[in-house]
Amino acid sequence: MGLKRFVCHLCFCTCYLLPFTSYLFFALMPAVKLPELGDGIESGDVLEIFVSVGDVISSGDDIVEMETDKATVPVPSDVGGKVTKILINEGDTVPIGGELIEVEAAEGAAAEPAKPAAPAPKAEAAPEPAPEPAPAPEPKPEPTPAPASPAPTPVSAAPPVNEPAKPAAPVAPATIERPMAESVTVADSGAIPAGPAIRRLARETSVNLANVQGTGPGGRITRDDVLSAVRSASQAKPASTGGSARPPRPAASASGGDASLPGTEGQDEFGPIRVERMSKIRKTISAQMHVSWSSVPRVTNFDDADITDLERLRQSSKDDYAAQGLKLTTMPFLIKAVATALRQHPAINAVIDSDNEQIIYKDYVNIGIAVDTDRGLVVPVLPDVDRMGIPDITRALAETAGKVRGGQFAVSDLKGGSFTISNLGAIGGQYSTPIVNVPEVAILLVGRSRKLPVVMPDDTIQPRLMVPLSLSYDHRLVDGGTAARFLNDVISYLQAPSRLLLAL
Incomplete structure (x- = not known):
C-alpha cells in the first residue's frame, strides 16, 4: 500500500508540479521584445547593443539602439533583472515583436505582466529590486557628441560589391598606434558599477571601465569619470610615442575583408x-531623393530679404528669452513668416495625388525643419505653427x-x-x-x-x-507667379517684423 501511494505521489509531482516549476523558471527569465516603433514600421536594424551578459538592468534602461x-x-x-542572453547581433534586422535579450527577472518581477516599451523618447529608469543590493542608478546625462572613435584596426581587403562578403582569414596583429592608452578595451562585465549609457560612452571612447575609478555613490562610474580617463590617456600618449610617424598600412590580404562591417579597410x-554598409536611414534618403528628382519638375527662385529691423528686434528681446532658458534666433521668425504666407497661398501647402488625379489642399500648416545629423538628414515636423x-x-x-541631438525623437515626430x-x-x-x-x-x-x-x-x-x-517648387502644381508671390510675402513679413507679429 505504501509503494502504491509513493508511485501516485511521484506521478502527481511529474504531471502537475514539474510543468508548474518549469513555467515558474521561464517566467523569471522573460525575453525583452522589440516594441512598436511607429505606424508602418515593420522592422529595424540593430545599430548598437548597450548591455552585455551579466549586466543588471532596471525597467526603462536602454538596451539597444x-x-x-x-x-x-x-x-x-x-x-x-540580470541579462542572461543576447539574442541579436549588431547589424541584424529584427521584426516588431522579435526577441532582443533574455533577462533573469528580479524576485517578484514575474508576478505582473511586462508593459510595452515606449518607442519614442527614452523612458526614465524605474528602480526595481536587483538580485544583489546596489547603489541607486544615477540620472542619465543629456547625450552629447562623443569624441571621435579611434580608427578601426585595418583588416584584409573588401571583396567586390557584387559578391557576398567572405570571412577574413586570420592575420597577424599589426602594430597600430591608437589614440588612447593600450588598456582601451570594452570587455567590461556586469560587476562594474556603470549604467548602459555610461557603458555606451566607454565603448565610443574606447575606455576600459575596469580601469576607471568611480566617483559616484557607492563607487558608481559616472560620465565625468569616463571623460577624465579619456583626457588622461590622450595626455599620456605624446610622451610615450615621442611623436612617431604614422605606422605603415598592413598589406591587403587576398582573402578580402568583411564588407558588411562598418569601416572595413582594405x-x-x-x-x-x-x-561601410549603407545605413537604413541613408537608404531611405537615397530612395526619397531619387523619387523626387525623377518625378518632380523642380524650379528654384532666388531672392534676398532685408532683416536689419528684425535683427534689431531680436537683439532687444534675446535677454528676456535667455532668462527663460531659451535662445532666440532668427529661425522662429522665418517659420512664422512662412506659416503665415502658406495660409495665403494654399497651392504651396498642398499635395498632388497622381493616382486619383486630385489635388489635396491641407487645412493645417505643419513645417518640417531639415536637420543635418551625424547619421544623415532628419526632418522633424513642427505641427500647427500657424497658430503659434x-x-x-x-x-x-x-x-x-x-x-535630435539626443536621438530621442519618435518616428511620429517626422x-x-x-x-x-x-x-x-x-x-x-x-x-x-534644394530637392x-x-x-x-x-x-x-x-x-x-x-x-x-x-x-x-x-x-x-x-x-x-x-x-x-x-525656394524650390513642383512646377506641376505651383506656377512661377504663385511661387514669386509667396516668396514676396515671406520677404515682406521678414522685413516688417511688426506686421509679422500682428498677422492674423
Whole structure:
C-alpha cells in the first residue's frame, strides 16, 4: 500500500508540479521584445547593443539602439533583472515583436505582466529590486557628441560589391598606434558599477571601465569619470610615442575583408579603401531623393530679404528669452513668416495625388525643419505653427533640437509635414537648389545672412543685413507667379517684423 501511494505521489509531482516549476523558471527569465516603433514600421536594424551578459538592468534602461527607415531610436527594457542572453547581433534586422535579450527577472518581477516599451523618447529608469543590493542608478546625462572613435584596426581587403562578403582569414596583429592608452578595451562585465549609457560612452571612447575609478555613490562610474580617463590617456600618449610617424598600412590580404562591417579597410587596384554598409536611414534618403528628382519638375527662385529691423528686434528681446532658458534666433521668425504666407497661398501647402488625379489642399500648416545629423538628414515636423506665436515656436524648436541631438525623437515626430525649411546658414553658404521633399510641393532653403550695401528708396547706400532665400517648387502644381508671390510675402513679413507679429 505504501509503494502504491509513493508511485501516485511521484506521478502527481511529474504531471502537475514539474510543468508548474518549469513555467515558474521561464517566467523569471522573460525575453525583452522589440516594441512598436511607429505606424508602418515593420522592422529595424540593430545599430548598437548597450548591455552585455551579466549586466543588471532596471525597467526603462536602454538596451539597444535601433535604426528604422526614418529615425534612430533607443529601445528600453520593459523588465528589470540580470541579462542572461543576447539574442541579436549588431547589424541584424529584427521584426516588431522579435526577441532582443533574455533577462533573469528580479524576485517578484514575474508576478505582473511586462508593459510595452515606449518607442519614442527614452523612458526614465524605474528602480526595481536587483538580485544583489546596489547603489541607486544615477540620472542619465543629456547625450552629447562623443569624441571621435579611434580608427578601426585595418583588416584584409573588401571583396567586390557584387559578391557576398567572405570571412577574413586570420592575420597577424599589426602594430597600430591608437589614440588612447593600450588598456582601451570594452570587455567590461556586469560587476562594474556603470549604467548602459555610461557603458555606451566607454565603448565610443574606447575606455576600459575596469580601469576607471568611480566617483559616484557607492563607487558608481559616472560620465565625468569616463571623460577624465579619456583626457588622461590622450595626455599620456605624446610622451610615450615621442611623436612617431604614422605606422605603415598592413598589406591587403587576398582573402578580402568583411564588407558588411562598418569601416572595413582594405585595398583595391588603386590604393587603400574603406567600406561601410549603407545605413537604413541613408537608404531611405537615397530612395526619397531619387523619387523626387525623377518625378518632380523642380524650379528654384532666388531672392534676398532685408532683416536689419528684425535683427534689431531680436537683439532687444534675446535677454528676456535667455532668462527663460531659451535662445532666440532668427529661425522662429522665418517659420512664422512662412506659416503665415502658406495660409495665403494654399497651392504651396498642398499635395498632388497622381493616382486619383486630385489635388489635396491641407487645412493645417505643419513645417518640417531639415536637420543635418551625424547619421544623415532628419526632418522633424513642427505641427500647427500657424497658430503659434514666436515664444511658442522658440520653445518647440528647442525641444525638437534636444530630441535630435539626443536621438530621442519618435518616428511620429517626422510625419505629417506640409512644407520644409532647410537652414544652411548655420553651416555656411548662400544659395542652393534644394530637392523638394515629396509628397510636399515646395521647400525653402535659408542661407547665411551677411551685410551688403543696399540702395535705399532715397538713393542713399546703406549697409543692410540680408538673408538669401532659395525656394524650390513642383512646377506641376505651383506656377512661377504663385511661387514669386509667396516668396514676396515671406520677404515682406521678414522685413516688417511688426506686421509679422500682428498677422492674423
